[in-house]
Amino acid sequence: MKFKTMPLYRIVSLSLFCFFTPRVEAQQKPNIIYILADDLGYGDLSCYGQEKISTPNIDLLAGQGMQFMQHYAGAPVCAPSRSSLMSGQHTGHTSIRGNATEKGMDEGQVPMSGNTITIAELLKQAGYKTAVFGKWGLGYIGSEGDANNQGFDEFFGYNCQAVAHRYYPTHLWHNRDKIMLQGNDWKHTVTYAADVIHDKALQFIDDNKTNPFFMYYSSILPHAELIVPDDAVFQAERAKFGDETPYLGKKKGEGKDYGDNLIVKEYTTQKYPHATFAAMVKRLDQHVGEIMSKLKELGIEKNTVILFSSDNGPHNEGGADPEFFNSNSFLKGIKRDVYEGGIRVPMIVKWPAKVKAGSKTEHVSAFWDVMPTLAEIAQVKTPMQSDGISFLPALIGKNQKQHDFLYWEFHEKNSSQAVRFGQWKGIRQNSTDLKNAPIELYDLSADVAEEKNIANNHPDIVAKIAKIMNDSHIENERFQFDYEIKKH
Missing domain, CATH: 3.40.720.10 (Alkaline Phosphatase, subunit A)
Known part of the structure; x- marks a missing residue:
């Protein structure tokens, strides 16, 4: 082995x-x-x-x-x-x-x-x-x-x-x-x-x-x-x-x-x-x-x-x-x-x-x-x-x-990505063509239950979230999406 x-x-x-950390007594x-x-x-x-x-x-x-x-x-x-x-x-x-x-x-x-x-x-x-x-x-x-x-x-x-x-x-x-x-x-x-x-x-x-x-x-x-x-x-x-x-x-x-x-x-x-x-x-x-x-x-x-x-x-x-x-x-x-x-x-x-x-x-x-x-x-x-x-x-x-953003990716259930960006939450799903899948957008300050997708109203926020999603993913040979994410 x-x-x-x-x-x-x-x-x-x-x-x-x-080596460089000051010693502190164990009981402290x-x-x-x-x-x-x-x-x-x-x-x-x-x-x-x-x-x-x-x-x-x-x-x-x-x-x-x-x-x-x-x-x-x-x-x-x-x-x-x-x-x-x-x-x-x-x-x-x-x-x-x-x-x-x-x-x-x-x-x-x-x-x-x-x-x-x-x-x-x-x-x-x-x-x-x-x-x-x-x-x-x-x-x-x-x-x-x-x-x-x-x-x-x-x-x-x-x-x-x-x-x-x-x-x-x-x-x-x-x-x-x-x-x-x-x-x-x-x-x-x-x-x-x-x-x-x-x-x-x-x-x-x-x-x-x-x-x-x-x-x-x-x-x-x-x-x-x-x-x-x-x-x-x-x-x-x-x-x-x-x-x-x-x-x-x-x-x-x-x-x-x-x-x-x-x-x-x-x-x-x-x-x-x-x-x-x-x-x-x-x-x-x-x-x-x-x-x-x-x-x-x-x-x-x-x-x-x-x-x-x-x-x-x-x-x-x-x-x-x-x-x-x-x-x-x-x-x-x-x-x-x-x-x-x-x-x-x-x-x-x-x-x-x-x-x-x-x-x-x-x-x-x-x-x-x-x-x-x-x-x-x-x-x-x-x-x-x-x-x-x-x-x-x-x-x-x-x-x-504070964080500039939080990022998740998930490699089951058709694969997905998510970003928490201030009050905004973006989600992208569908592994068959994830890089082109639409991003759902929710305003958690007004809709924490994520009931109303308002992506069409905020294309600028959606674009920022898409960039975060693409930039935050580093390829992993053990866990791969079904495609190579397109870098912006």
């Missing part, structure tokens, strides 16, 4: 962070926890308007910190969104732009480029212990995209997104060791993986309470499949929602259920889809609450930054019902759409004594801004590869620099 050799410029650039540097939910919609939290599911712990996090009302994921699906987060680059630049499984591999996705400088590598250079718990999905075990090759001292969870469709897998990974889960054999559902991962994350906090640490808590909740332990939380939701229409799969008999005919990448059937989804969101909320309690118990709450977000908009797979829960709130679209509902996500930041409790901001930000923000907090230099702007000034009430 061959991998790319790390280029000299990357070795030098990483060493410079350590805050711990950083980034919690990423999976397919949680903008409207799935009660602090963002959810009425059918209560999320008291995440609401408390928001009450003790700042809510971002215009924060965007890196992409409308998992892998490119997470690549954008880790690399500090939008999807026109980051190396992973789709959910592609590596050819010839039973488990694992196309690897993130070994040339990528990740958040974990930056914080490791700043003296942080780094770990990821949950879903990785950016390179199969042993590849250049393996979490251990991308700056993480410890990884525990799912390497592969397809396996992460299942909450009762046969195994998880601890670094490069396969950890078998008791009682799980693709027929029996004994050990709930999300709980095992959560316990390992709490142990990491315990083990590193005296050292600065960065924990990327990449939860699989509430992604499909819809399944949860039959506990008091589920029974409460079951009683609340009453009788339901079962989810039987897209086609009956496709082997989705646990048993002899199971297909790992598919989803189980579910008798109580609404109650189960609600219980999964509640379980995520409970996990967040336990992380907060652990920090308080150890006396490190005041010196810990917590960020909470979601990797994309709400899904409608495996029996999930975003329309019933109003999961995308007042926004148009869901997962796999570049409309607001597919990419605008909740984001909360708590940092005691630094971030005003109970505050909200309309600052327009995106996943690629997380890298420069955490770099500034840790007092290391942001690499030139990043497309982001630190939102630390917004957090602490200082003058905040």
Whole structure:
């Protein structure tokens, strides 16, 4: 197996962070926890308007910190969104732009480029212990995209997104060791993986309470499949929602259920889809609450930054019902759409004594801004590869620099591009002739639901957006549109 050799410029650039950055005592540097939910919609939290599911712990996090009302994921699906987060680059630049499984591999996705400088590598250079718990999905075990090759001292969870469709897998990974889960054999559902991962994350906090640490808590909740332990939380939701229409799969008999005919990448059937989804969101909320309690118990709450977000908009797979829960709130679209509902996500930041409790901001930000923000907090230099702007000034009430534009590209559903340009949102779709496809234009200041396409009224704005779309896309041999975008 061959991998790319790390280029000299990357070795030098990483060493410079350590060499030229003034030393700061370890205890002065805050711990950083980034919690990423999976397919949680903008409207799935009660602090963002959810009425059918209560999320008291995440609401408390928001009450003790700042809510971002215009924060965007890196992409409308998992892998490119997470690549954008880790690399500090939008999807026109980051190396992973789709959910592609590596050819010839039973488990694992196309690897993130070994040339990528990740958040974990930056914080490791700043003296942080780094770990990821949950879903990785950016390179199969042993590849250049393996979490251990991308700056993480410890990884525990799912390497592969397809396996992460299942909450009762046969195994998880601890670094490069396969950890078998008791009682799980693709027929029996004994050990709930999300709980095992959560316990390992709490142990990491315990083990590193005296050292600065960065924990990327990449939860699989509430992604499909819809399944949860039959506990008091589920029974409460079951009683609340009453009788339901079962989810039987897209086609009956496709082997989705646990048993002899199971297909790992598919989803189980579910008798109580609404109650189960609600219980999964509640379980995520409970996990967040336990992380907060652990920090308080150890006396490190005041010196810990917590960020909470979601990797994309709400899904409608495996029996999930975003329309019933109003999961995308007042926004148009869901997962796999570049409309607001597919990419605008909740984001909360708590940092005691630094971030005003109970505050909200309309600052327009995106996943690629997380890298420069955490770099500034840790007092290391942001690499030139990043497309982001630190939102630390917004957090602490200082003058905040704004983006000239935000850009997305998506390589599924006939391919699409989107640009947020001030109040304007432009969308171009249709892979058969994307470079000549019409651009939809929406004024988000008056039409956040993207209901009225006003492109014909503003040809000058459309032309600017077209140029941004064309200039922001750098060709990627792994993820290509069906054409060569014409440069203006």
